[in-house]
Amino acid sequence: MPRRPKVDPESALMNGIAAVPDILPADFLRTVAKETQWSERIRKIDPALFFWNLILGFGPSMERTLAALRKRLCTISAEDLSPSSFFDRFNKRLVVFLEQVLQYLLASTVRSTIPRKVLTVFRDVLVIDSTIVRLLDSLAKVFPGAGMPAAVKISAVLSVATDNLHRMGIYAGTKAEIKTLKLGTWVKDCLLLFDLGFFKYAEFDRIINLGGHFISRLHGNADPEIVADNRKCRGRAIDLVGKKIRSCLAFLKREILDVRVKVEIPRRERGTKGAKSVIMRLVGILNEETGDYHLYLTDLAPEVFDAAQIADLYRGRWCVELLFKELKSRYALDVIHTGKPEIVRALIYTALITLVISRRIFVAYRDAMARGGQVVTPEKWARFFVEHAGYLLRQILRLSKIEFTEELLLRMALRETVSTEPLRERLEDVWNG
Secondary structure (H helix, E strand, C coil): CCCCCCCCHHHHHHHHHHHHHHHCCHHHHHHHHHHCCCHHHCCCCCHHHHHHHHHHHHCCCCCCCHHHHHHHHHHHHCCCCCHHHHHCCCCHHHHHHHHHHHHHHHCCCCCCCCCCHHHHCCCEEEEEEEEEEECCHHHCCCCECCCCCEEEEEEEEEECCCCEEEEEEEEECCCCHHHHCCCCHHHCCEEEEECHHHCCHHHHHHHHHCCCEEEEECCCCCCCEEEEECCCCCCCCCCCCCCEHHHHHCCCCCCEEEEEEEEEEECCCCCCCCEEEEEEEEEEEECCCCCCEEEEEECCCCCCCCHHHHHHHHHCCHHHHHHHHHHHHHCCCCCCCCCCHHHHHHHHHHHHHHHHHHHHHHHHHHHHHHHCCCCCCHHHHHHHHHHCHHHHHHHHHHHCCCCCCHHHHHHHHHHCCCCCCCCCCCHHHHHHC
């Protein structure tokens, strides 16, 4: 067995960081800021410097408030920026600027070099889900929540090939998950994994017609008719053909259920009545502890993926839950305490951009370390990214040739140690009373 090459972690990290300014050059950020008319409101501060301070300042929870973020921006820009001047920059133009930057990043993600067997069958595996972020009650009219006064729903499509976001959307908390799904040619040759909130026969049929594939848990209200059995059972097996799936579950003892079912889809065409019948595959795995079946609906052929593989593939959907956990716990989405809708949207886009950039560096670093036989997990990487965001900020500013100096950073930081209210009574004064 050939020896694995020795990989230097620092070199692997720096190579990952070095790719960031190539993805988002400072001049590109300045151009987008000008095109969105956001830069018209910034005279003293370089838009590129403001952007990176926001992404690597607030994004990884290094600065938990906008006031602290303002101080940091003043520090690295050597400019005195009043609070009102800073907060005025969080407007609709900033939201448009950040949205365009995020969409550009999503369109330029890079596939991991780590081989995955499933990607020899599909162009990509896309995991689709959404998460809720609670907001201040005062935002109930703009972002009405379901089960709470105010909330925002973030829908996400996670790519297994890139280990990064593929698509996303921001909606009011009351928006039904199925209505956030915008199918298109992007599903072709991809496998889509769905949460139950996206369950709809018509959407599954459309995915098939677009050249894609899907796996979803069977909704509790769904009761399709069995039309064929994909497995031959020994002995006097009960004939399931022609029966509804729910009526069979009470007496079935098979460890694996693998059948074809007929689902009814209402016709959308004008002037047509009745429903369209479509044949899909239903897989059931018996839980021996509870005696219940885990039921999955898919279009994948049993000759390519057996029932156990279908269940295993769906289990991989957990990666999107870990992504949401990372987004909320590491990238400040748990601390949106503002009553201004523009700031809410800006900070959500900030967190998402931070996540995409973090994952971009992570994939480059992880893949390099893997060549040396080392394993780097997303959870441990996210912790490193947050703890060393200040270092990453300095490296990216240097590589982007955005002006700042270490001496300037020290001088401006020392300024923060001096009281702005020298006449205020303090504990020290009791010794001179």
